[in-house]
Amino acid sequence: MTNQTSQDDLPIGYGLRGRCPRCGEGQLFQGFLSLRPACEQCGLDYGFADAGDGPAVFVILIGGFIVVFAALIIEIVYQPPYWVHAVLWLPLILIVTLAPLRLVKGLLIALQYHHEAAEGRLASRSDM
């Protein structure tokens, strides 16, 4: 059972745009990363949404790879003084971590909604 979406229309675009994963109209965020309590269009309760550390982990791993790889290449090829590294990589670290964080959080919440992912629970014997 899926939530009014089929396997063919994953709400990835809704998530990347920060929209409600069910209707695609309402806003998901009310601040930079904080969620609204519910969708103002369709009323979907965003209480299910818990991306946890997922967005930060993806952003750190991908952004870290980009910055470290670039710093290594620049150091090997040009061997600049250390202040050049500070001037180059500190702003790049901010760009590659803060810019995609909201996109990744929206995407993970949309996928969580689509796949009905939730915290694990123990099933009682009557459920079997």
Ligand SMILES: [Zn+2]
């Ligand atoms: Zn909605």
